[in-house]
Amino acid sequence: MKKFYFLLAFFCSILLHSQERYFINSDTRLYTSANTSNFLGYFKYGAQVQLLSENLNGWYKVQADNLTEGYVPGKFISKSLNASDIKTTDPENPIIFGGDNYHGSNHLFVLAAGLKARSLPDKNSKIREILFTGDPVTIDYLPKNEDEWVNISGSFDPEYARFTLRKFVGKRPDMKVLLKDFDNLNVENIADRKTISERIVELAWNSDKTTLLPAYQRYYEVIKQLNDPKLLADTELNMAIARGLMKSKKAEEIFAFTKKAEFSLKGTKTRSLYLSQTELVKIFGKPTKKANVSDECGIYLSDLFYYYPDLEVSVDEKKNQAEIVKVFINENNKLIINANSILDNSISEKAFIEKYGTYIEASLKSPHKYSIVMEDSQFRLEFKDGKLFSVEIFFYC
Known part of the structure; x- marks a missing residue:
């Protein structure tokens, strides 16, 4: 019941003050009361706050994005930010201002491995994301107490807010x-x-x-x-x-490597990544499902997709054209990069890495998934249980 009331209070607070959101126009602090030097945490220029009071002799009571309430001098609160703002820097404020080589806005870095970012400042709330040591995270308000929660999304919106404990963020680890x-x-x-x-x-x-x-x-x-x-x-x-x-290959070497790639589907080569709708239906029959997909970038041949157990295809029925989007690798389907590089369901993940590791892109956040770039797109290969499971064509927007 206590948790229910906490959640209710959280959302009610957001709704009550959603029209009273203002900006911090300079470095300042969140004070425990008006006209005091005792403070709870640091604000960086650009931080959003929600007003909880009218002007109180030059001070406002506000709520920070981690839901902590306190007071801020009125001169540091604006309805909007301007290029002419005179930014006073607090030398004790740990938050890194603006962009650097790692992040484009106010930020700090994750210090712990496998850090859980939660939907609420509550250790039992939903895990929104797993963060890694060295990940930059957006921070506009930083509590002084290391055991308090900090919002690492830069947003009040409950849909996007992410929280972790203050002690797990700081200067970039060395x-x-x-x-x-x-x-x-x-x-x-x-x-x-x-x-x-x-x-x-x-x-x-x-x-x-x-x-x-x-x-x-x-x-x-x-x-x-x-x-x-x-x-x-x-x-x-x-x-x-x-x-x-x-030992990654140069981009031009990778482009040359993938230039003539094609699929073999049930023994029929696709001549690059395309085939006619007639060929598609001849090989696979009628699709198990047809659906229109949202394609705001216009990256696919058509909004109409054919779905088969073996593959997903963008189809322009009027032009009798089909563009392969995703192929599930099995005894019938394989990717032929060239005569000496054929990826079928017999290749193990380890063997793939050992042979093609210099051509791939990889991420610790997406284990067993690899990319091989082409000039206007990339192959995304997924392995399951140690074997090649699927190849998706990801087109650049």
Whole structure:
């Protein structure tokens, strides 16, 4: 019941004050009361607040985006932001202002591995996203208390708001420091070695790819101590991915590699990624489903899609044309990149990485999924249970 009232209060608060949202026009702080130096946290220029009172002798009572209430001097509150705003900088404010090489707005970085971002400032609320060490996150208001919640979405909107604890965000982690911390640990301190090595691996994915293999080598030391067969296999695969990414081919080499790619569908080659509607129906028969898809970018041949158990196709019935969008790889279907590079359901994920690792793009956030770029699109390959499961054509908007 207590949780129900909390949620009700949260949404009611949003509704009551949704028309009273204002901006912070300079660095300032959220104070515990008017005319005091005691404060709860830091605002950065551009932060949104909801007014909870009229002007009180030069102060407003406001609500920050993490739902904390306090007071702000009236001179720092505006209905809108302007280029002429005089921004006073608070040297003690930890929030990084504006854009840098990592993020385009006010932000800090994730410090923990596998950080859960939640829909509400409540440890039992829905997990919206898993964040990794070194991920930049939008922060406009930062509580002073490290055990308080911080909104890392830059939005009051309940649909988009994401929360984590203050202690898990800060300045971007330093790889050299993490490596030194790991190397200084007693080899028998497996728990701490695992925690730090996980952070090292995640930060490496958010850094220069040349740091990936050294990161995984340290992590692998710990996994061997744990003697977990699945973790060992996964780590060995990731080390192979790291080796490939460190030696990535140049874009023109990859374009040349994929230039003549085509599918073989039930023994019929598709002549690149296209075929006629007549050929499509001849090979697969009538589709199990037809549907119109939203295509705001105009990237597909047509809004009309044919769905088969084996593939998904964009079809222009008037022009008798079909464009392959996704193929499920099985004993009948395969991707032929060239005469020496045929991807069918017999190729294992490990063998694929070992042979084509220098051609791929990969992400720790999408395990077992890889991209190979073409000039106007890319192949997205998904592996399941160690075997190639599907190939999707992703067209650039």
